[in-house]
Amino acid sequence: MKHLLLLFLFLLAVPDMSAQQDHDATIIAYRGLRFACGDSVTPVLRIKNVGSQSMGTCVVETWKNGLVVNSFNWLLDVPALTNEERQPAMPILAATDGDMLEFHIISVNGVPDEDSTGNVSSFTVGMTPTSCELQTVEVEVLTDAQPGETAWAIRDELGQVLAQGGPYANASSTETQWLSLPANVCFGLELTDAGGDGITGGHLIVRCNGSEVIQIEGSTFTHEAYEGLHSGTVLGVSEVQSQLSLQLFPVPAHDQVEVRWSAPLSPDQLHVVDAAGRTVLEMGLAGSAHQTSLDLHELVPGFYTVLLRSQNGVVVEQLLVN
Structure with a gap:
């Protein structure tokens, strides 16, 4: 009994290291x-x-x-x-x-x-960031059998998230997102898998003007992969070519906008991207006669980027919706 009493007094005297x-x-x-x-x-x-x-x-x-x-x-x-x-x-x-x-x-x-x-x-401190001469890039993710485990984010030098994707709902599917990044800035791209087993059979690709500048194969990491990116100073293929090849009318637009492009362009996809880099409208253009109309009723007022994708790259133009 005496030993138990001594032990009790000792425990009272010892501070609880687990206490807050x-x-x-x-x-x-x-x-x-x-x-x-x-x-x-x-x-x-x-x-x-x-x-x-x-x-x-x-x-x-x-x-x-x-x-x-x-x-x-x-x-x-x-x-x-x-x-x-x-x-x-x-x-x-x-x-x-x-x-x-x-x-x-x-x-x-x-x-x-x-x-x-x-x-x-x-x-x-590692890696020299991959450079893209444009501000506009495309992020493509090919999911695996557990798409809900996959997510990515692009952060600026202050750690703020500028764009992100996932978790995804569809297994073994290709998910794409167009981003319009600030000019001449460094970014960090984080690709994570909550299950800790990578993206089996999948990947993440960043394209600049149609070319792959970052490619992360799902088998090369478990929990996280990281790459650096440095943006360019122009939105599309070239500012001059953009003005000659792509026209929007009227600007500012309200309920509808006409999109017209010159014959050599031959785009196959059109995307409208908001200021956060999210695709808010998209459509296929195969067989279009160098123009199409966009219904803007679902868009809130603000600045957007219209992107035309072709085999020769991406051409963009700014759109103001009022």
Whole structure:
């Protein structure tokens, strides 16, 4: 009985290490580009407040190749509540292929972080991004037998999602999406499989002007694949050719717009893409007599991109719906 009493008193004296700490944060994920855009990287972290107190400040150290290069005192305009996640951008960092970057959470609210779990994240700067001379690209996904496991996202250098696709509903099907990206910008393409077995027999392809610039075979990864992309400065095949080959009337348009193109173009597909890169209208053009009409009743007012796809590439024109 005496031994049981001593054990009970000992357990009371030992702190419960599993109890929630007051000042504690953890790194959920790295969201910035994983390659140098030019000669630098803007690190972006997904950080969660797991402490019982609201998080108003958080100090994060950045290390490069084993040496501390900066200490960032992140001041939150609105404190993060318990279990709330935020996504700060760290100071821009000079980096090249092969550099090892580490991020260490040092303190929360001026107090040394009270639980080291999840305090460190690292990655190796890699790959020169694939370049596309255009802003307009096509993303094609061939799904496998579990399409609901497959998803992709394109993020900018601040970790914001500009376009995404999936999870999908149809097995062994080809899903396409046209995107109009900001000009002369670097992006990260993430392809994920929730089942952890890749996309058996499937793939993801990014096309620029009809040519494959990124191809990820489903058998080459398990949970995630990542590629870099750098956009060009023109929307379509060429700005001059676009003006000569494709015309919209009237612009601005309201209920309907006439689409006309010159004889050498011979497009087989037409897509209308909104500002978020989503295809909102599409139709086949085989046998069309160099023009067609589009019903715009279902479109909300705003800017759109009309794309004509042919064997020679893609020609685009801007459309304003009022």
